[in-house]
Amino acid sequence: MDMAFLGELLTNVADRGRALIGFERFLGNRSRPIDKLCEDLLSGRGEASGMALAQAVLEAFQRLDKPGRLAFFTMLRERFGPDHERLDAAIEAYRAKPYPATVAALHQASEPRRQELFRRLNLAPEGTHVLVRMREALFEAIAAEPELKGIDEDFRHLFGSWFNRGFLVLRRIDWRTPANVLEKIIRYEAVHEIQGWDDLRRRLEPADRRCFAFFHPQLVDDPLIFVEVALTGDIPRSIGEVLEPEREVLPAQQATTAVFYSISNCQEGLRGISFGNFLIKQVAEDLKRELPGLDTFVTLSPVPGFARWLAGVAEEPGDLVLTNEERAELARPAGETISLDEATRARRDKLLGQMMAQYMLRARTASGRVIDPVARFHLGNGARLERINVGGNLSARGLRESHGVMVNYRYDLDDIETNHEAFATRNTVVASSSVRKLLRPATS
Amino acid sequence: MDMAFLGELLTNVADRGRALIGFERFLGNRSRPIDKLCEDLLSGRGEASGMALAQAVLEAFQRLDKPGRLAFFTMLRERFGPDHERLDAAIEAYRAKPYPATVAALHQASEPRRQELFRRLNLAPEGTHVLVRMREALFEAIAAEPELKGIDEDFRHLFGSWFNRGFLVLRRIDWRTPANVLEKIIRYEAVHEIQGWDDLRRRLEPADRRCFAFFHPQLVDDPLIFVEVALTGDIPRSIGEVLEPEREVLPAQQATTAVFYSISNCQEGLRGISFGNFLIKQVAEDLKRELPGLDTFVTLSPVPGFARWLAGVAEEPGDLVLTNEERAELARPAGETISLDEATRARRDKLLGQMMAQYMLRARTASGRVIDPVARFHLGNGARLERINVGGNLSARGLRESHGVMVNYRYDLDDIETNHEAFATRNTVVASSSVRKLLRPATS
């Protein structure tokens, strides 16, 4: 593929906006109400002056305040749903002759008019960007008015198609990346906050650090998801040792282990359109190619649901036999744990490790799923639970969410498929023997 | 928007293929039958090893011979349609409660499983490319087996979404364009054949020539549609004067007129996904910005349906009063017309002009549409019929299709909207007074 040509090709995207100069004349009155503009866009007029109409709608939308947006979405719900008459007729036709042609007609008739509206709104320059923002606004509106939830189906369907993983582009983020992209990395980092440009630089520039993001050609300077990687000599036990500013930098060629220590989704408006799965595997492959000495790919991950679950267990232990001391230990306020004597701490740490193993391997939701969302993500990707690190994250948040415990998930490319199948079909959590050994014998 | 960054970003697309090296291990046996691979891809396995599975399917497809492809499409029709049980249930639910949620469920249930299959096939490197080729193969299969037509609905829906006009990129094609793109321009030119590289150069390099194409980021070195433009001092009457190798080159700044003398669709597999509409308007805007001296934007267009219509008219003149001499003249073989005396030629030319005006302005299909497909395209875009040029194209094809007559359609950016509305809603062909004057009085 000719990349210089592609690069130049894309530089024309920026020019698309200018084309609107000429199209403005079609628009006539920009004060035309937004619902009329939407109807225009779906009508024949959209054929001739779609780009200008789409821009007019999106600009009008962006000027709306919160009640205005609620009204806008309500209008979309009420007036841009499917055509019920046509739908009823299509059902009749299908019932009479349940053939492919009538199914197709039924499928079309049941498509809300919103979908075509959204597709046409994308004609505007930066259209995709604004539509992603529109979905963000929709989430806010749904919180106020749950009936609007139906509209989100249309966004999901559309974005699922546009943001097809085949269209995503993996790119390394480093200290030579444009500043306007880097500031988004600072802003979007959701796991271990980046404290300004110097901190960012420490995560990008040293020879033993990497960062990769997925981009979409239509959201060019706005990453979709990114992962921060540390190259190390062994699997780290705490986030502190990973982020330590004074640590000795390891020459990349000497690294054996790639640690995915932070994964952040960037676009709230793309919630539910999953990319992370692909990101980790592709980054692992790329790193392996660049640095053949790498043989271990692990995460260092938070366990955000652990403390809440444990609080419940302490009260109502279920099939766990907890002594009264253990219950008291688990109920100890975080503030007190700092000054424990060594023996107490050792007991406490052992107990936390056992409870974490229980949480991961046995505890399930009412519907039978693994409780922890981060665990579900990595296990669903085919990783296995490698190690439990008590004291891995002693920040306020780490203590609050998981009593300071972190875990490593391991991506072994040879086992991903099998692990994934075990988890997907039998809900089995594949774990290392060291983790499994932590389990207390089940009470019979 | 940061274009250097985007350019570099896109260079990573090429690397995606390499990632498969590692994924091959998931695939196990590449000799697994294609239908099983398709099922795998739609199943849970697709989550973990989708990219490798998608590539396996596409490679297997590309190895199929014609009967194999027919069998493949038949399988898609029979086994990857909608789930009828689920669909019937969704209909019942909708009937019971015709609410947005049940409509959405109905819409989903009526979607053939093929759609998700196609979306996942796009995970493969070059996936979009192969899917476009797959639709080409489908057209061939439909010719043999019309029942397969339903599958095309799924392609249309998907490509309509992926090739949303908001994603297309306009790019100038010139003599500095990579050779592998230029050879496609030579190959795809469908109106006035390009006779090799020297001829191509004559259409790209002189200061008074331009060529523009729409590209899609996923089909990077393969244009979707392109238009060739001549910059001139007035509206040309014949393709000969436009393509004349020995003509004097006009400095671009002195040009007043941009002539769109050839528009070619490139991708048979994107048939029915229309881009031409946007192409002409955007090129007109861009040229106007570069060369403010331009005030006239016209085509020099073939009229491919004229001769056939005229043959019918000559036999059965309808409301046209044709004398016997006129009928004889119109029936004259092309070979003979070269050596006509001046008076006969003048009479013949006048008659052809009148007939062309009739063909354009009055003649209609049984369903009431304008007959000529090129006319429908430009008039539907909001152009008006500007001039009829008898003797505009004396090539064998020009004589055969339209007795050598060509026409100019004019794009006046101020009138496009009105013209389009007139044509779209009332089927009115907007034409210049000079064209209208050519009409013979209708027989009453």
Place this chain on the structure above:
Amino acid sequence: MDMAFLGELLTNVADRGRALIGFERFLGNRSRPIDKLCEDLLSGRGEASGMALAQAVLEAFQRLDKPGRLAFFTMLRERFGPDHERLDAAIEAYRAKPYPATVAALHQASEPRRQELFRRLNLAPEGTHVLVRMREALFEAIAAEPELKGIDEDFRHLFGSWFNRGFLVLRRIDWRTPANVLEKIIRYEAVHEIQGWDDLRRRLEPADRRCFAFFHPQLVDDPLIFVEVALTGDIPRSIGEVLEPEREVLPAQQATTAVFYSISNCQEGLRGISFGNFLIKQVAEDLKRELPGLDTFVTLSPVPGFARWLAGVAEEPGDLVLTNEERAELARPAGETISLDEATRARRDKLLGQMMAQYMLRARTASGRVIDPVARFHLGNGARLERINVGGNLSARGLRESHGVMVNYRYDLDDIETNHEAFATRNTVVASSSVRKLLRPATS
């Protein structure tokens, strides 16, 4: 020119380094002393393995400490000068026959061997970069050992050729520029210090701010010189109003004035190779093209030599008639000037303005030159002295260097040539009438 192709072309520069892998085998022992390596490079060996030898020399040089560098330059002086025997012979030949051929031979014979050595050192990857750093180190060495000054002649000659202004590239610096370039802008800003990334952003991102730099293809992410520009509605009187964070941003299209408020040379190792001249004129042209509403191009400049000159004048007033009060006023410590009453301040300000006019228009060095180096730069470029702004820079440095006074130089593209000639040939400072009026009548 084909820029996509060029861009891709340049991406190959980075690969040059890798080629050395193979060449290392030529090198044998990297512990070979640096003087021997230099001789090797100039000998026949340099033909076969120049790239590896050049890299070996540059690496060895970069490992030297300060005494080592002094020894290195001393060696260059003693052993890599011209060949005196050959030179004497060339002089004889020229004396015998003073023809072009003997002049050419004389020119060659008088060229120190260092020049060819430097040219060959440039074969190493990043060679140009290291050579620029080597000249920086030479300046340090010259301070200790003035005899080394002759070596700088060779650098000047070579860099004058390599950094020919025809090879420089003007590029806009903005918020989308890579962070590794931006951090150099922060570091190199020499006039009004940039206080970190937020301050930088305030100078780059608002619609009424611009920054441009000259780059050289061989020093790709290291600017040579840059200028910061404010777009305003009129000529500013103080740096405070330009840098005010809370100021209202002006839409660029409404600006009439481009203010060059900071110009910084970046490469100490290119001292004496002048680019600034071209930078301002080219930026002015580019801005005028982008924003035709601009009609005024001025600087807001420091006057770094004013306070020192004034201190001399206060003691020894020369042809200036200063009253005792005036002398006392000029001697007032900066700390006291803050709390002056209005009348005193007005008197003081008037006096400072008069003195500045005197400094600029009449005061000269012993050799008859304008005293202020910044003034010489702009006047030599063809600017005129437009306005004196008392109180233009009340920072500690501004008060210390120039009692807080700043000036505007104006670049009127129609007058540059004439102004330059007046200054270059007759040493005449072209100034506006408002400046000239400030002059006190000369004492006769």
Place this chain on the structure above:
Amino acid sequence: MDMAFLGELLTNVADRGRALIGFERFLGNRSRPIDKLCEDLLSGRGEASGMALAQAVLEAFQRLDKPGRLAFFTMLRERFGPDHERLDAAIEAYRAKPYPATVAALHQASEPRRQELFRRLNLAPEGTHVLVRMREALFEAIAAEPELKGIDEDFRHLFGSWFNRGFLVLRRIDWRTPANVLEKIIRYEAVHEIQGWDDLRRRLEPADRRCFAFFHPQLVDDPLIFVEVALTGDIPRSIGEVLEPEREVLPAQQATTAVFYSISNCQEGLRGISFGNFLIKQVAEDLKRELPGLDTFVTLSPVPGFARWLAGVAEEPGDLVLTNEERAELARPAGETISLDEATRARRDKLLGQMMAQYMLRARTASGRVIDPVARFHLGNGARLERINVGGNLSARGLRESHGVMVNYRYDLDDIETNHEAFATRNTVVASSSVRKLLRPATS
């Protein structure tokens, strides 16, 4: 290094031309004679309006006819040489005190003013390009007027500095290269003519073909030198098997041998500025990195001086004992050799091989150099003579220049340094034993 940034950086080069719009006002009268313009450019005016003056000179030069160019160069010789008074004074000063400072002054004083003139001419947009063309014109003028030869010294010096091998960029040429570069490859191929675009494609697109060129950032779409490479399974014996259109294409990964079968210099105006040396070694390194299976790097080279030498030998055999039959055989007209019987042909072939070994290994010019220029190039680069291929090139030119014999030179990266030294210092031609065995015993 940040390549995206560099790419974008370079796109500004193209804009430099536009800057002249504003500078034109400085120029006043473009009809000013070219010698006056040159003087202006060297004077103070050049400081202020150098870019416009430089362009004016270069435009005036390009309008000159042949006598005009002769007059121009004569003027450069007569009026832009060194300042003899200053030179004489510098000689005196040096004689009095032969110190570095006086040597430096002497060096400067002996520099013709032309050098600075050329440096300033480079300020014009496309200046480097035109200066290269100017040197081409100079060669023509020197043919008519040898006294102009001195001017070429200045070009050589300048171009030697500007086209420093450290500034050159290696780039692969393939079928995705812009057409305007490819047409230059067609035009410049000097060894085995390219017969149009189809032939070009056969040399670029197959998996077992490569082409690489050196570019300079200032001559962006104009290569300096290029080499065509065939990837093969063994060392080819004839150009026919390399260029055979119907040959089976070898997957690149299976190749063991890279054959440099054509090297062409492109810029007559850069004659004597050598790049080929570096090109072959760098291409060899790059190929080895891409295709680790390659272990043999050879040329397939013409021997352009063989037939002429052999004609001399046949007449005056020197230390070769040639029988009368052998002399007659060598004198046989090319036309006759086609229809020889097998035994005669075998005898003839053996004789030609022996003579070629003699030509390469023993024959020398009067001054003791190897006779063949192509041999001097490769042996000087450190290659060894690997094999003599009788019947390697049976084209008319091949028969005429070398009786159809070709040779392979082998680049073994481990031996390059030693081979080069042997050739450079002792004039020894390193050859394989198979070649050495072809030598007839010397007559004693």
